[in-house]
Amino acid sequence: MSDSEFFLLLLPFLSALYWILNLCRSRNPSLNLPPGKMGLPFIGETIGYLKPYSATTIGEFMEHHVSRYGKIFKSNLFGEPTIVSADAGFNKFILQNEGRLFECSYPRSIGGILGKWSMLVLVGDMHRDMRVISLNFLSHARLRTHLLNEVEKHALLVLRSWRENCPFSAQDEAKRSRATILKFIEEKMNERLERMKSDENENEEDDLLSWVLKHSNLSTEQILDLILSLLFAGHETSSVSISLAIFFLQDCPSALEKLQEEHLMITRAKEQSAEKELNWEDYKKMEFTQCVINETLRLGNVVRFLHRKALKDVHYEGYDIPCGWKVLPVIAAVHLDASLFEQPHLFNPWRWQQPIVDWIRNKRFRDHPMTLDMRMLVLVNGSNRGGVSSSSASTSSNNFMPFGGGLRLCAGSELAKLEMAIFLHHLVLNFTWELADSDQAFAYPFVDFPKGLPIQVRPFHS
Numbered sequence: 156m157s158d159s160e161f162f163l164l165l166l167p168f169l170s171a172l173y174w175i176l177n178l179c180r181s182r183n184p185s186l187n188l189p190p191g192k193m194g195l196p197f198i199g200e201t202i203g204y205l206k207p208y209s210a211t212t213i214g215e216f217m218e219h220h221v222s223r224y225g226k227i228f229k230s231n232l233f234g235e236p237t238i239v240s241a242d243a244g245f246n247k248f249i250l251q252n253e254g255r256l257f258e259c260s261y262p263r264s265i266g267g268i269l270g271k272w273s274m275l276v277l278v279g280d281m282h283r284d285m286r287v288i289s290l291n292f293l294s295h296a297r298l299r300t301h302l303l304n305e306v307e308k309h310a311l312l313v314l315r316s317w318r319e320n321c322p323f324s325a326q327d328e329a330k331r332s333r334a335t336i337l338k339f340i341e342e343k344m345n346e347r348l349e350r351m352k353s354d355e356n357e358n359e360e361d362d363l364l365s366w367v368l369k370h371s372n373l374s375t376e377q378i379l380d381l382i383l384s385l386l387f388a389g390h391e392t393s394s395v396s397i398s399l400a401i402f403f404l405q406d407c408p409s410a411l412e413k414l415q416e417e418h419l420m421i422t423r424a425k426e427q428s429a430e431k432e433l434n435w436e437d438y439k440k441m442e443f444t445q446c447v448i449n450e451t452l453r454l455g456n457v458v459r460f461l462h463r464k465a466l467k468d469v470h471y472e473g474y475d476i477p478c479g480w481k482v483l484p485v486i487a488a489v490h491l492d493a494s495l496f497e498q499p500h501l502f503n504p505w506r507w508q509q510p511i512v513d514w515i516r517n518k519r520f521r522d523h524p525m526t527l528d529m530r531m532l533v534l535v536n537g538s539n540r541g542g543v544s545s546s547s548a549s550t551s552s553n554n555f556m557p558f559g560g561g562l563r564l565c566a567g568s569e570l571a572k573l574e575m576a577i578f579l580h581h582l583v584l585n586f587t588w589e590l591a592d593s594d595q596a597f598a599y600p601f602v603d604f605p606k607g608l609p610i611q612v613r614p615f616h617s
């Protein structure tokens with residue numbers, strides 16, 4: 156018998172042993188584990204947890220478990236003993252303690268697809284190095300100088316191909332929009348490699364590939380895995396977010412009207428100047444658009460939960476979280492929590508608006524030049540009258556984390572928002588649209604429209 160055959164034979168016994176050990180641990184009376192149940196052997200409660208549900212809800216499993224056990228409960232998911240959190244404070248605690256008490260821990264299949272050097276599976280120093288490279292590539296300066304123009308060019312390419320009264324899948328179109336951007340990157344990469352071969356890369360621009368080649372000693376395999384993880388992390392997320400915005404807006408005419416007004420004002424102001432393309436100043440004026448984007452991300456929850464594991468025994472609010480247990484911060488559950496957001500299932504971009512109005516009215520800030528980022532910070536951290544109860548309850552950064560947080564905060568969050576805003580700008584200025592067939596977003600748990608969100612568009616000039 157070969158070693159691998161012997162190992163395969165042993166595997167079920169080892170898994171059974173692991174499960175029994177964890178079961179004993181979960182019943183250890185000296186530990187104060189959160190309430191909950193471990194479900195069936197091995198599969199635990201995974202099937203119930205992954206059962207598809209409407210993306211604008213938290214699903215039956217979470218609803219049932221939160222109402223029965225509270226916002227922090229134990230379970231057995233993905234074959235491992237797990238602590239599930241729908242608690243804003245605990246979610247933040249988990250993300251802020253990355254590398255100290257908790258660590259990113261995605262299922263092995265992710266590493267298999269994206270490669271062992273992918274940022275989503277790396278931890279420690281190697282993750283930090285890869286992250287620095289990505290953040291440089293997606294920096295604020297590059298967004299202003301390079302990426303804004305590219306995003307606009309490719310958004311226009313997609314929108315110009317739309318035909319009147321021809322129903323199509325908005326989701327496919329959104330993916331196509333992303334695909335054209337990706338194709339552009341791929342072409343650039345091939346050109347660069349060609350030029351490198353012929354030693355013509357002396358004055359190369361600082362894009363991801365150049366930056367990696369110049370400023371790191373990553374191997375080819377590491378470079379490819381890094382690029383692949385950026386593409387993976389940014390591809391579906393952005394296209395689904397744009398589809399969600401299209402979906403929510405067609406059902407909320409008042410928000411659409413307000414959005415159109417904002418973008419009309421921007422184009423009218425541009426008519427005075429010779430410049431046709433959008434620039435950073437125009438982007439900064441898209442304040443209501445940012446509210447629409449925030450609300451789309453809050454209600455649509457493209458990324459619903461994150462995968463972590465406890466690096467050591469952790470005590471939180473009287474509960475014990477044993478070392479090695481899986482920990483799932485469910486960010487969607489916080490975004491849809493009725494105690495934090497008033498009428499959480501309603502698409503209401505105005506709930507994000509009040510802090511900006513307060514900021515403009517506030518004499519202290521009137522003459523202070525704030526960047527869009529600073530304003531969004533006010534928006535996320537400041538007071539919110541659209542939300543529930545007291546001042547900063549719903550908009551505190553604990554309660555709104557569509558891009559995660561801590562050391563693993565999404566590296567492409569600013570690019571994603573830029574893509575959404577530019578696409579919406581040209582969409583609302585040029586088209587009206589309606590659903591060609593009823594459809595709605597589902598969480599599988601990845602968010603998708605079962606019918607691909609079929610819409611019928613009508614250009615304004617017709």
Ligand code: HEM
Pocket residue numbers: 259274275286289384385386388389390392393396452457458461462556557558559560562563564565566567568570571
């Ligand atoms: C609306 C669109 C997007 C959403 C909702 C989103 C959400 C997230 C979330 C929640 C995380 C944290 C994962 C974790 O902590 O385990 C993350 C990480 C990441 N995102 Fe995004 N993302 C979006 C778009 C993008 C784009 C456009 C890019 C790049 C082009 C990107 C690149 C990344 C990368 C590289 C990471 C890993 C960061 C790290 O581990 O340090 N994302 N994203």
